Amino acid sequence: MQINNNLTENFWISKQDKINVFAIKKFRVRLEKTCCTIPKGETKMIMKGQQQQLDMDKWIEKGDVLIEALPYIQRFNRKIIVVKYGGSAMLDENFMKSVIQDITLLKLVGFKPIIVHGGGKAISRHIDRLGMETQFINGLRVTDEDTLEAAEMVLNSVNKKLVQIVEQLGVRAIGISGKDGRLLTVKKKLSEGQDIGYVGEVTHVNEDILLELLEDDFLPIVCPIGLDEDYHGYNINADDAASAIAEAVKAEKLAFLTDTEGVYMDKDDSSTVISEMTVSEAEKLIEDGIIAGGMLPKIKNCMDAIKNGVSRVHILDGRIPHSILLEIFTNKGVGTAILDDEQEKFYTDLLNK
Numbered sequence: 001m002q003i004n005n006n007l008t009e010n011f012w013i014s015k016q017d018k019i020n021v022f023a024i025k026k027f028r029v030r031l032e033k034t035c036c037t038i039p040k041g042e043t044k045m046i047m048k049g050q051q052q053q054l055d056m057d058k059w060i061e062k063g064d065v066l067i068e069a070l071p072y073i074q075r076f077n078r079k080i081i082v083v084k085y086g087g088s089a090m091l092d093e094n095f096m097k098s099v100i101q102d103i104t105l106l107k108l109v110g111f112k113p114i115i116v117h118g119g120g121k122a123i124s125r126h127i128d129r130l131g132m133e134t135q136f137i138n139g140l141r142v143t144d145e146d147t148l149e150a151a152e153m154v155l156n157s158v159n160k161k162l163v164q165i166v167e168q169l170g171v172r173a174i175g176i177s178g179k180d181g182r183l184l185t186v187k188k189k190l191s192e193g194q195d196i197g198y199v200g201e202v203t204h205v206n207e208d209i210l211l212e213l214l215e216d217d218f219l220p221i222v223c224p225i226g227l228d229e230d231y232h233g234y235n236i237n238a239d240d241a242a243s244a245i246a247e248a249v250k251a252e253k254l255a256f257l258t259d260t261e262g263v264y265m266d267k268d269d270s271s272t273v274i275s276e277m278t279v280s281e282a283e284k285l286i287e288d289g290i291i292a293g294g295m296l297p298k299i300k301n302c303m304d305a306i307k308n309g310v311s312r313v314h315i316l317d318g319r320i321p322h323s324i325l326l327e328i329f330t331n332k333g334v335g336t337a338i339l340d341d342e343q344e345k346f347y348t349d350l351l352n353k
Helices: 015-034 043-075 093-108 120-130 145-168 207-215 238-248 279-287 295-307 323-329
Strands: 080-085 112-117 173-177 184-191 194-205 219-223 225-227 233-236 253-258 276-278 312-317 336-339
Touching: 043 323, 080 093, 080 238, 093 112, 093 145, 093 219, 093 323, 112 145, 112 207, 112 238, 120 145, 145 173, 145 194, 145 219, 145 225, 145 233, 173 207, 184 233, 194 238, 207 219, 207 238, 233 238, 238 253, 238 295, 253 295, 253 323, 276 279, 279 295, 279 336, 295 312, 295 336, 312 323
Parallel strands: 080 112, 080 253, 112 219, 173 219, 184 225, 194 233, 253 312, 276 336
Antiparallel strands: 184 194, 225 233, 312 336
C-alpha cells in the first residue's frame, strides 16, 4: 500500500500526535549525536563504539518506522478492517501467534478488526486421518454430510484457538459461527452447474451482530459455516465469507492472508509482484490470462468488494512475518493492493512503467 508523503497535511493531527512526532525526531537527533563520543586511539573503545553505532542505528530505524506509520494510524483510526486468515500460516503455531499479534496490534492502535478464518488444509488432514474418501469436482471438494460434520468440528477448534491467543494478548475476543444469530445466510453453491454438496454461497449477512461486538470493544473471529433458509448447515469458502462480511459492514479495508506474495505479472518470477492495480486493470489481466487458476476467484472477490464499497483490498503472504503491518503502515507495502479506478495510485510498478 502507498500513501502520499504529505498525507499528514491532509488529516487533522492532535496536539498529542504533534508531541509524539517531535519526541521521536528529538530522540533520533540525540542518538545521532551520541555516536561522536568515542575517544580516538583506543581499539576497544572503537569496537565498542562501532557496536553502539549499530545499536543506535537500529533505534533510529525504529523511530523512522514510527514516524512513517503515524499518518496511516491517523487515517484509519476507528475504521473497520476485515482480515481473511488462511493458508499454510495456520498450520504453524509460531506463524499463527505472529499473525494474531499483528491483528491485535491493529486493534490497539485504533483499527476495528474482524477476523474470518479458513481451515481447508487442517480439514484435509483431519479427513485423511479419518480415512474418509474425498471427491473433487472442478478442483473443489464435494462436501457431504460426514465431510460437513468434520469440517465444522475442525473450524470450531481453530476458532477457539484463535480466541485463546487474542485473549492471552489482553484483548477481548468472541468466536462466532456464521450459524449464530443467522450471521451468514446461504444458498447452495454450484460449480459450473454441478452440485458439490453442502457448500454455501452467502446471500445475507446480519451485520448488526458484528457492529455491536465492535462497538462493545470485542474482536470478532468468524467461523465460515452458515445456514440456508431451511436451517441446514453449509461450509463456506473463507474468501467468500470475508468478502461478504467486508461489504456488509462497509469495511475500509479487506486483507487476504494467503500462500502467495500477491499477484504476479509472471507467475514464474517472484520479482514481478504488482504493488497496486485498479479494478479495470485486474479485468484486463484476467482477459489476457495473466490472472488465472486459483488466483482468479480470489481476484473476483476483491473486485466485487471494491465495487460494493470497500476502499482497498490487499493480497498478502501470511507466511511473511508482519506482512499485514508492513502493507498497511509502510509506504510501499509487501503485497498487492486492488483499488477503485477513481482512486489515486501511490506507487509506479510493472503496470505503469
